[in-house]
Amino acid sequence: MLALKERNNQAFGFLYDNYAGALYSIIKQIITDNNELAGDVLQEVFINIWRKIETYDQTKGRLFTWMLNIARNASIDMLRSKGYQNSQKNQELPDNVYKGGVSQTTQQNVDNIGLKKVLEKLKPEHRVLVELAYFKGFTHEEIADMMSIPLGTVKTRIRNALLQLREYLK
Amino acid sequence: MNLKDYIESGIIESYVMGLATESERAEFERLCAQYPELVAARRKFEESIEASAKEQALPTPPEVKVKIFEAIGKNAPSSLGSTSSNPPNIPSMQNSKNPVRGSGMLRFVAAAAIILLIGMVWLYFQAKQRNQDLVRENDGLKTQRDTAQNILNRIVQEQKQAIGDPNTTVVNMVGTKAAPRSSANVYWDSASSSVYLVVKNMPQLPNDQQYQLWALIDGKPNDLGVFDATNDKLILKMKDTKKAQAFAITIEKRGGSSSPTLEKMQSMGKATQTQ
Numbered sequence A: 001m002l003a004l005k006e007r008n009n010q011a012f013g014f015l016y017d018n019y020a021g022a023l024y025s026i027i028k029q030i031i032t033d034n035n036e037l038a039g040d041v042l043q044e045v046f047i048n049i050w051r052k053i054e055t056y057d058q059t060k061g062r063l064f065t066w067m068l069n070i071a072r073n074a075s076i077d078m079l080r081s082k083g084y085q086n087s088q089k090n091q092e093l094p095d096n097v098y099k100g101g102v103s104q105t106t107q108q109n110v111d112n113i114g115l116k117k118v119l120e121k122l123k124p125e126h127r128v129l130v131e132l133a134y135f136k137g138f139t140h141e142e143i144a145d146m147m148s149i150p151l152g153t154v155k156t157r158i159r160n161a162l163l164q165l166r167e168y169l170k
Numbered sequence B: 001m002n003l004k005d006y007i008e009s010g011i012i013e014s015y016v017m018g019l020a021t022e023s024e025r026a027e028f029e030r031l032c033a034q035y036p037e038l039v040a041a042r043r044k045f046e047e048s049i050e051a052s053a054k055e056q057a058l059p060t061p062p063e064v065k066v067k068i069f070e071a072i073g074k075n076a077p078s079s080l081g082s083t084s085s086n087p088p089n090i091p092s093m094q095n096s097k098n099p100v101r102g103s104g105m106l107r108f109v110a111a112a113a114i115i116l117l118i119g120m121v122w123l124y125f126q127a128k129q130r131n132q133d134l135v136r137e138n139d140g141l142k143t144q145r146d147t148a149q150n151i152l153n154r155i156v157q158e159q160k161q162a163i164g165d166p167n168t169t170v171v172n173m174v175g176t177k178a179a180p181r182s183s184a185n186v187y188w189d190s191a192s193s194s195v196y197l198v199v200k201n202m203p204q205l206p207n208d209q210q211y212q213l214w215a216l217i218d219g220k221p222n223d224l225g226v227f228d229a230t231n232d233k234l235i236l237k238m239k240d241t242k243k244a245q246a247f248a249i250t251i252e253k254r255g256g257s258s259s260p261t262l263e264k265m266q267s268m269g270k271a272t273q274t275q
Helices: A007-028 A035-055 A063-079 A081-099 A102-106 A114-119 A124-135 A142-146 A151-169 B003-006 B011-016 B022-034 B036-055 B062-071 B104-164
Strands: B168-175 B183-189 B194-203 B209-217 B218-225 B236-238 B246-253 B265-270
Touching: A007 A035, A007 A063, A007 A114, A007 B036, A007 B062, A035 B062, A063 A081, A063 B022, A063 B036, A114 A124, A114 B036, A114 B246, A124 A142, A142 A151, A151 B036, A151 B218, B003 B011, B003 B036, B011 B022, B011 B036, B022 B036, B168 B246, B183 B246, B183 B265, B194 B209, B194 B218, B218 B236, B218 B246, B236 B246
Parallel strands: none
Antiparallel strands: B168 B183, B168 B265, B183 B194, B194 B236, B209 B218, B209 B246, B246 B265
């Protein structure tokens, strides 16, 4: 940890080798359909980790938790950026053209990886809320609006879903 | 508050996964400083998330690592010491086609030339390697200098902010009987409620203990956070307080206590308005 804060090159390489795959997995669960942009986000995430390592506070959680939240936030920012929205429009055509072709084999089915796989075990009404909150980054208020359910209900359901998630992760 | 109910409320999971609101986060962090059981439960969930994420790791695009290390101004460490992967390209001599006739002298000259050539190639790569090492070393030093400069700037900035402000009250903390030589200054900005602490002379503590700063408000002590007496931080940002009649520093177990151990009081100072 000290080596990282001192910006040690080797330590940072080690950090990358150890955690990049796990973080890339979460990025791809958020940016599901564009490998190139997911790679860009991974790059941005590690550059941010490098720059902000001094602000990491051990008393507030584990290093991985800190990095995971950086990765999630960066992915959601990308999801909402203009560049991403545009790239979606541009991608639609080739995606349809080559459907069943080469692209299909290289693209993993992201619904079957990581937390999303665990989410499948939840009740649908719980699952959709966690999806919206965790993978799409909507606030509880936005979700309550979108689904016309009381804010309190959103909050309890998400909390309950997360508790179940914890059990599945054990 | 029932700690067990709180732990089972889903707050830990919301906090770790970044779904808690600002006020929930603040409350959670405050309680974590108070209850080690809460920290233990948080850690357990964090570990399970980490294990699950690592299990689900995906292969990353290989060019990303190179780009990252380019962006932060260094070579990827995997390329260190791997010069053997591009061995010197020495063209092979095609002597056999036209065997040199007769003269032993000519053969000697040819052999000498080849040896000389190999020697020069070797020297060239030697020099190149040395040069690369120096460039890398230089980059490393530059980054270290920049980082140190940044930290220094930040400290200067914080100090200017804390000390230069006319709303700031300077409280000179003097040692008590238990620790006559302990001294520190508290800079309390009553407008923004910010509290900064400048450690002047506080003895080093055993690893399981920390100093804790308290604000005395209407006779009651309020926790303003813990600190170590290390030299590497000149000025410490403590927890905010709107009110305070006096400040006190005690020695507590690492992580701090919920109420001060008064016999371990190290120093104290009254927050009288000096402006």
